[in-house]
Amino acid sequence: MKIAIGSDHAAYELKEIIIQHLKDRGIEVLDLGTHSPERTHYPVYGQRVGKAVANGDADLGITICGTGIGIGISAGKVKGIRAAIVSDTYSARMARQHNNANVLSFGARVVGPGLAEDIVDSFLDHEFEGGRHATRVDLIADIDAGEDITEMS
Ligand code: RB5
Numbered sequence: 185m186k187i188a189i190g191s192d193h194a195a196y197e198l199k200e201i202i203i204q205h206l207k208d209r210g211i212e213v214l215d216l217g218t219h220s221p222e223r224t225h226y227p228v229y230g231q232r233v234g235k236a237v238a239n240g241d242a243d244l245g246i247t248i249c250g251t252g253i254g255i256g257i258s259a260g261k262v263k264g265i266r267a268a269i270v271s272d273t274y275s276a277r278m279a280r281q282h283n284n285a286n287v288l289s290f291g292a293r294v295v296g297p298g299l300a301e302d303i304v305d306s307f308l309d310h311e312f313e314g315g316r317h318a319t320r321v322d323l324i325a326d327i328d329a330g331e332d333i334t335e336m337s
Pocket residue numbers: 192194195226249250251252253254255
């Protein structure tokens with residue numbers, strides 16, 4: 185498995201911790217920056233991670249900024265990306281099992297490194313359940329494709 189990861193300056197230190205955690209688990213990492221604590225702009229890294237996952241350079245992505253919100257929103261703007269912004273292990277698991285999220289996002293100013301590692305493990309150690317959830321994820325893809333699904337129930 186290969187994971188693309190990106191952060192802004194607010195989450196640079198946590199990104200390095202998560203990279204080490206992934207490597208300790210034997211997971212290949214594609215580090216898309218930022219590469220220092222110097223002030224930068226989170227949309228750049230959100231789009232980089234989103235594109236890496238969408239074009240198949242990575243299986244899944246992880247985005248981290250101060251809250252996880254801005255970089256997660258940015259990653260989710262890339263076509264085909266389902267980014268889940270979470271701060272707990274339950275949501276991280278459900279993001280995979282029910283939503284087939286392909287990018288995990290969290291905040292370095294929200295969760296500490298221990299919880300962040302557990303959130304990552306929860307996300308990576310669970311699979312999409314398919315079935316009724318696939319119908320809904322397919323509808324998300326329809327929205328992505330510009331279709332109007334508002335008449336469905
Ligand atoms: C940077 O100060 C901060 O706004 C950013 O890391 C993130 O929290 C935005 O959503």
